[in-house]
Amino acid sequence: RSMATSSRQSLKIGMIPADGIGREVLPGAKAAIQALGSSLPKTEFIDLLAGFEYFTKTGTALPQETVEVLKNECDCALFGAVSSPSRKVVGYSSPIVALRKKMDLYANIRPVSSVAPSPEEKPQVDLVVIRENTECLYVKQETQTVGENGKEARATRLITERASRRVGEMAFKTALARPRKHVTIIHKSNVLSITDGLFRETVRAVPTLPGVNGAYDSVTIAEQLVDSAVYRLFREPHIYDVMVAPNLYGDIISDAAAALVGSLGLVPSINAGDTFVMGEPVHGSAPDIAGQDIANPLAAIRSAALMLRHLGYGDGADRIENAVDEVIREGRYLTPDLGGKSKTSEVVSEVVKRI
Amino acid sequence: RSMATSSRQSLKIGMIPADGIGREVLPGAKAAIQALGSSLPKTEFIDLLAGFEYFTKTGTALPQETVEVLKNECDCALFGAVSSPSRKVVGYSSPIVALRKKMDLYANIRPVSSVAPSPEEKPQVDLVVIRENTECLYVKQETQTVGENGKEARATRLITERASRRVGEMAFKTALARPRKHVTIIHKSNVLSITDGLFRETVRAVPTLPGVNGAYDSVTIAEQLVDSAVYRLFREPHIYDVMVAPNLYGDIISDAAAALVGSLGLVPSINAGDTFVMGEPVHGSAPDIAGQDIANPLAAIRSAALMLRHLGYGDGADRIENAVDEVIREGRYLTPDLGGKSKTSEVVSEVVKRI
Numbered sequence: 002r003s004m005a006t007s008s009r010q011s012l013k014i015g016m017i018p019a020d021g022i023g024r025e026v027l028p029g030a031k032a033a034i035q036a037l038g039s040s041l042p043k044t045e046f047i048d049l050l051a052g053f054e055y056f057t058k059t060g061t062a063l064p065q066e067t068v069e070v071l072k073n074e075c076d077c078a079l080f081g082a083v084s085s086p087s088r089k090v091v092g093y094s095s096p097i098v099a100l101r102k103k104m105d106l107y108a109n110i111r112p113v114s115s116v117a118p119s120p121e122e123k124p125q126v127d128l129v130v131i132r133e134n135t136e137c138l139y140v141k142q143e144t145q146t147v148g149e150n151g152k153e154a155r156a157t158r159l160i161t162e163r164a165s166r167r168v169g170e171m172a173f174k175t176a177l178a179r180p181r182k183h184v185t186i187i188h189k190s191n192v193l194s195i196t197d198g199l200f201r202e203t204v205r206a207v208p209t210l211p212g213v214n215g216a217y218d219s220v221t222i223a224e225q226l227v228d229s230a231v232y233r234l235f236r237e238p239h240i241y242d243v244m245v246a247p248n249l250y251g252d253i254i255s256d257a258a259a260a261l262v263g264s265l266g267l268v269p270s271i272n273a274g275d276t277f278v279m280g281e282p283v284h285g286s287a288p289d290i291a292g293q294d295i296a297n298p299l300a301a302i303r304s305a306a307l308m309l310r311h312l313g314y315g316d317g318a319d320r321i322e323n324a325v326d327e328v329i330r331e332g333r334y335l336t337p338d339l340g341g342k343s344k345t346s347e348v349v350s351e352v353v354k355r356i
Numbered sequence: 357r358s359m360a361t362s363s364r365q366s367l368k369i370g371m372i373p374a375d376g377i378g379r380e381v382l383p384g385a386k387a388a389i390q391a392l393g394s395s396l397p398k399t400e401f402i403d404l405l406a407g408f409e410y411f412t413k414t415g416t417a418l419p420q421e422t423v424e425v426l427k428n429e430c431d432c433a434l435f436g437a438v439s440s441p442s443r444k445v446v447g448y449s450s451p452i453v454a455l456r457k458k459m460d461l462y463a464n465i466r467p468v469s470s471v472a473p474s475p476e477e478k479p480q481v482d483l484v485v486i487r488e489n490t491e492c493l494y495v496k497q498e499t500q501t502v503g504e505n506g507k508e509a510r511a512t513r514l515i516t517e518r519a520s521r522r523v524g525e526m527a528f529k530t531a532l533a534r535p536r537k538h539v540t541i542i543h544k545s546n547v548l549s550i551t552d553g554l555f556r557e558t559v560r561a562v563p564t565l566p567g568v569n570g571a572y573d574s575v576t577i578a579e580q581l582v583d584s585a586v587y588r589l590f591r592e593p594h595i596y597d598v599m600v601a602p603n604l605y606g607d608i609i610s611d612a613a614a615a616l617v618g619s620l621g622l623v624p625s626i627n628a629g630d631t632f633v634m635g636e637p638v639h640g641s642a643p644d645i646a647g648q649d650i651a652n653p654l655a656a657i658r659s660a661a662l663m664l665r666h667l668g669y670g671d672g673a674d675r676i677e678n679a680v681d682e683v684i685r686e687g688r689y690l691t692p693d694l695g696g697k698s699k700t701s702e703v704v705s706e707v708v709k710r711i
């Protein structure tokens with residue numbers, strides 16, 4: 002399956018709401034895509050199962066069928082959010098982590114920007130976190146033994162040249178398409194000289210890869226230790242344009258960046274591979290507010306736009322994103338996380354009206 | 357060596373300035389301690405070597421003699437800050453990480469509070485990060501191999517029941533002495549169910565340990581995944597009182613918390629074990645501003661106060677901390693990181709005047 006738009010007669014989108022507010026925000030993303038009408042090829046939405054709740058009913062968090070339908074029938078997918086058990090549950094393993102690996106969605110791309118007071122002005126925060134999405138501590142190779150002093154648990158953190166290189170290439174490609182063209186490599190090589198050293202050196206070497214031929218000469222490179230990167234994110238967010246990070250640091254940094262723009266309920270992402278893309282809001286399943294029709298649908302809607310852009314439908318993505326920005330700027334229809342009083346469904350219909 | 361004050365005829369303090377501004381802030385800490393005069397036993401300061409610069413001259417970052425003098429002669433120590441090589445340097449390994457392990461300083465205690473506008477009001481941020489200080493990815497067990505797809509690097513993340521328990525005990529003890537008596541356990545057990553699962557369960561079990569006998573019944577317990585903990589730290593810092601975390605999460609969280617109170621230059625820490633304590637400002641060696649007499653000495657001075665309090669000299673610690681708070685509240689003598697124009701040395705003498 003290729004990512005070229007021209008060859009597509011139809012667009013098949015796997016819909017995986019999973020748990021909690023995941024189920025409440027995905028309908029908004031669907032409505033936004035549908036509002037684009039004939040500017041997209043004929044769209045078809047395929048509902049797919051996964052999640053912690055599904056696990057509690059069936060003993061499986063990610064049914065094989067979901068993966069097969071994604072691989073064989075879908076062009077792309079949208080994921081809602083997944084709950085985490087509050088105690089260790091034997092046999093349970095996060096379906097989103099598994100999906101990223103099984104579909105080889107090696108880069109998690111999370112743009113975080115504040116909405117400027119008017120379309121002419123610049124946003125105060127305008128960065129993209131590009132997170133390696135298949136390895137680091139997420140390989141989940143853990144063991145436990147019992148020694149003299151009690152239990153001892155070990156986890157493996159895997160960093161490979163291949164995964165670092167391809168996420169690095171994604172970072173440089175992304176930077177090249179942005180006005181500031183600046184990449185900051187996040188690592189902790191003062192402690193992890195071998196694993197984070199490999200990540201850092203491999204990403205740094207991307208501009209010198211065979212075939213690049215100076216294409217990234219206009220991109221500037223900086224680096225930051227993860228602890229001070231988080232500190233500076235809060236003190237001087239304007240220093241960042243594209244931040245590229247190993248999996249776990251990327252997880253933390255993207256949540257930190259979300260705090261800068263007012264709410265996790267605004268921050269979208271895509272999980273991108275070479276032949277598949279899956280949109281996913283950065284927020285979780287938020288069991289505390291699930292079922293009340295007050296979840297912010299904007300992150301899911303923006304994730305749909307990002308997914309469409311990645312598939313080559315930039316105009317459609319623009320229309321959705323502009324509609325979302327307008328709703329935020331107007332400030333009349335906002336969910337409680339943004340200080341408003343609107344219902345999820347109300348926000349969705351206001352966005353759809355503006356598309 | 358015991359931590360009881362009564363037995364002490366004199367107080368021997370190892371001074372390890374190490375690199376960069378570490379050398380510029382430790383004299384301030386020394387001056388503050390000396391200003392306490394006869395309210396402390398006779399103090400003696402012993403200068404000790406360590407650091408990246410020392411490594412470049414000698415090939416050793418932490419000379420054996422430094423460790424031996426600390427173990428055999430000192431009651432406590434103050435550490436400045438250490439530089440990190442900007443490229444991998446064969447044979448170099450961080451002396452602060454090594455010191456924490458060699459001296460078995462198993463808890464890194466980092467109080468972060470904003471200074472209230474007047475002594476009567478409450479600070480807006482008032483929390484303590486208690487960071488496990490000897491294991492996690494800081495065991496530095498890393499390997500690299502070359503496979504089909506290039507280099508593969510692996511690091512081991514070690515979490516033991518013993519280390520989790522003792523840092524957990526430190527967290528509950530600390531919470532008990534604070535008005536809000538609330539512990540938040542930071543982990544990522546939705547991904548690392550075995551290692552972070554062990555950390556979480558072990559800390560949770562501290563109140564039920566034999567011998568505790570209900571002593572922690574007044575302490576409330578919450579938990580947060582590390583990504584959302586950082587998010588909420590910025591959105592609702594008031595929810596936190598004592599945060600207890602594995603080593604790397606604690607490293608990141610304490611820098612994040614520092615951003616809330618205006619500057620890393622304000623945040624102190626102690627590395628505490630059962631028989632030794634070492635004060636250390638949370639900031640780094642800041643090569644960009646080293647040598648200009650503009651580094652903020654307040655984190656180092658506060659670290660000296662924390663160290664003294666841990667040794668049983670609470671009155672002396674109060675005097676130093678109140679003097680620091682006064683200087684900040686007055687706002688006339690502040691270093692550039694806080695928007696002021698004062699020199700390091702000026703700030704030190706203003707603090708000393710007020711002790």
Ligand SMILES: CC(C)[C@H](C(=O)O)[C@@H](O)C(=O)O
Nearest residue numbers: 083095097098252546547583
């Ligand atoms: C749910 C969890 C496994 C996931 C992660 O850690 O990747 C989430 O925090 C995210 O950022 O998508």
Ligand SMILES: CC(C)[C@H](C(=O)O)[C@@H](O)C(=O)O
Nearest residue numbers: 191192228438450452453607
């Ligand atoms: C210098 C570095 C090894 C150290 C750490 O990661 O512990 C520092 O960031 C700290 O927080 O004390």
